[in-house]
Amino acid sequence: MQNNTDCCSRTNRLDYSGLDQLPxxxxxxxxxxxxxxxDHATALSLGTVFPELCMPFCGKGGACL
Structure with a gap:
């Protein structure tokens, strides 16, 4: 006998029909x-050659020490 409060029961499933039509x-x-x-050495240590993309991780709170 199947319990209707089961998380896998047919009544509790979400309806995803039509999602395959969306982009x-x-x-x-x-x-x-x-x-x-x-320069090459700086880019290697920072992980990027572009200064605009240099965004060091400062940890929780965003305060670099």
Whole structure:
């Protein structure tokens, strides 16, 4: 005998019909202009050659010490 309060019961399932008709995703990627870049050693230590993309992780609270 099946219990109707079971999380897998037919009455508790969400209806996802029609989702296959929607677009999967749409991205917005702004144009990046090529400016001054870091030298090789600095870029390797920071993880990027572009100063605009240098966003160090400062931890919880956002305070870099």
């Amino acid at each position: 999967l995703a749409m991205a917005y990627v702004p144009w990046q202009t090529f400016h001054k870049t870091y």
